[in-house]
Amino acid sequence: MEIINKLIDKSSLSALIERLNTSGKQVYAPVTKNGLCDFAKVESVQEIDFDSIATIQSAKSLVFPKVEKLLSYEKTYDDVIVKEVDLTKIPEVIAFAGRPCDAAGFIPLNAIFTSDSVDQIFKTRLDKLSIISISCKKADDFCFCTSVNGSPSNTSGSDILLTEISETTYYAEIITEKGKAILDAYADLFKDSAVVDKTPFVAKIDKQFSTEIINEKLKTLFESDIWDHQAMRCVGCGACAFVCPACGCFDIQDETKGKDGVRHRCWDSCGFKIFTMHTSGHNPREKQAQRWRQRIFHKFSYQPEQQQEFGCVGCGRCSRACPSDMNIAEHLKAIAVK
Amino acid sequence: MEEIKKIAKELLAENKVQLIVGFEKGSANKVRPAFFTKPEEIDQLIYNEYCIHNIALYLKKDICQKANNLAIIANPNVVRSILQLASENQIAEEKIKIIGISFEGKCVGLLDFKAAEEFSKTQPKGIKPEDKALIEKIQAMPLEERFNYWVEAFSPCIKCYACRASCPMCYCGKCNVETNNPQWIPVAPHKYGNLEWHMMRAMHLAGRCINCGECNRSCPVNIPLNILSYMLSDFILDEFDSEAGMNAVFTPALSVYTSVDKENFIK
């Protein structure tokens, strides 16, 4: 669909949030609580933190929550009753005021969950999600979206992208049919507009490398000592993977209470030692350096080959969250010049 | 700073150690753990007020395990961790040289375990006023409210295990949460999965935690795990007159029974 150009007054956002809520949709937006900014359910525009560079966690939990029920079961004396997930109960959700990198993150995640075979739970959640993002006015030292095919005003992944062009006004790009449905429902809040050059209104983020260079370099770097070197201070936690908008690895676990139980999936990480460990104790990726290498190869070599998507959107969340300051952009830059 | 560098450089130049664990400049205004093996690399070594990570963590990681001998830039938390690790037979005195740094950031030179014990006693605990205030607030809560406070506090946990991975005392080859036969702790990061995980971890650290606060600093969702540890440490000091990280030979309170132990919990 061709992008529709509109304007929306800042003062109209309050009405938009309220009306989305009254229409039965759940609105999630960045909210700062106890000094931490993360996506949370909001009912009014006052709750939203428009100022944060990026939330601590990505928006992925809206489609890939940290715990997701896959099925439930009830054990009887001589049988098991398996109850499937009722996909019709999955709510309609609006991801509001996230960043273009949040929106872009849904693309590689979608590739993982729907290419080859379709994960219906994920797909239903994504189908019922509309994404209204806001271009970045600011960036920090960890942002590197421009090095991984993104930008502070990138439209891909968003249904509507808002860019602040004055004290009072957002330029609104209506990008998809889902975006158009929102426009149509609340047409009175939007005004017509010509195409606006967003460049003067968004952050400038220098390009440090390209995904093509990383992809090319990785072809010869599997056995390099760079992995040992880079992973030396890695403590082996899963913070990077869990805050990453594009990491989709998971575990499946049963939990029973009495005769009832639930089988659910929860986030997992290739950085954990036990991720690949066999029951026998044999571990194909024994060392942290091998696991760090897997993380980089998966995002920049395997995933592009398997699913034609790079698994990194340059949001920098992993680097901000890392307890030992593993800075992915810095490490990728080192790979690019290796 | 210059003195730290001088000592570090000499240790490497004179082949007294193979490896020095310290800090270098990190991203933005951060500092990061760094590993030095050649005297000329020491120019990159830094020490400033941001160097608060408990790098004693690395003593149990491959990089330090492989070194025959090493030195570590040790603020009071690192010193206490080393003493605690030594008391648990995890590190031998002949393998490690401690470059001591006081609470104020002053280099106190090389410390053997005896000197480290003395040093440790002179250094204040790094407990912040706001932490104290929170502890008092929690202690004033009736039991049920306190329980609910913690259930709520743990609920944002995503089970990334950064707390465990950053803790020098969490060196178990296989964490209890990784055993599944039986499954003691639910894997999923839901309300009770989180509660059980953090209670289990707190109990395993009770009497061993040296209260460096790294668990809280490393937590991406900022759960006040350090507060839980402080409270347990206080309790153990009160009940058993036992304090972790003060002696290289030490038996954690919860590992022994003595006839003078209070038995007032038996009702």
Next chain:
Amino acid sequence: MNMEKNTIYSPYKMKIEKITEEAPFVKTFRLKFINDEDAENFSFRTGQFGEYSIFGEGETTFCIASSPTRKGYIECTFRQAGRVTKALANLDEGDIIGFRGPYGNIFPIDEWKGKNLVFIAGGIALPPMRSVIWNCLDLRENFKDITIIYGARSVADLVYKNELKEWEGRSDVNIVTTVDPGGETPEWTGKIGFVPTVLSEIAPSSENTIAIVCGPPIMIKFTFPVLEKLGFTDENVYTTLENRMKCGFGKCGRCNVGKVFVCKDGPVFSLKQLKELPAEY
């Protein structure tokens, strides 16, 4: 009641029809679909695997050890090791378990028509091989000589003892069984020695021959060079990988090795394909 599964995680319910004790801690389950329509709609090909579950304990991955030519049931053989397999071992005939599958690729037996086949297996790795062996024996006319070399640590550890006897009795199968030195009993009439050694003694011709190798990593490591010496090219040697898995369809990320997922692109690989992957298995 037949319900279209609304998610890919929903298992079929299967009843344990028969349990066979194969070796210490090793059992074979014969499983039947509870729902007749599921049974009718289900089909698989040799080499594929499934996720077997005990509700409350979780899922575990095994190959389907029966041949697709034997209709109406599937079989799996497992050794008690982890949480789920231990719970499985405690089940009785008539109990119900979950099954998702079939997943993964297949042994390309259509391409093997008119060739000699050498099956080389060690220990508990005979099950993935048993499916393809029976599949080939049930289509015996499609193949030339069929040789089976099977070894285990001890006589007690040999699985499918009745079938081994049956194969020994067949004139159209050349079977050699062996046990590791020290694993023999006074009655043992087979060979004594490690599988790679026995393979080099027997020295099957590589001419117009496909070799299929399944076994513990150490056996595989020493078997490949022997095959190479015998003149087998990498395209004509097949094996299966057993990386840790959860989902079975290339999403959970666990079995990712290089550009493949073992669950989706494997578990069957030719040695040629294997050599193109990083050695993370």
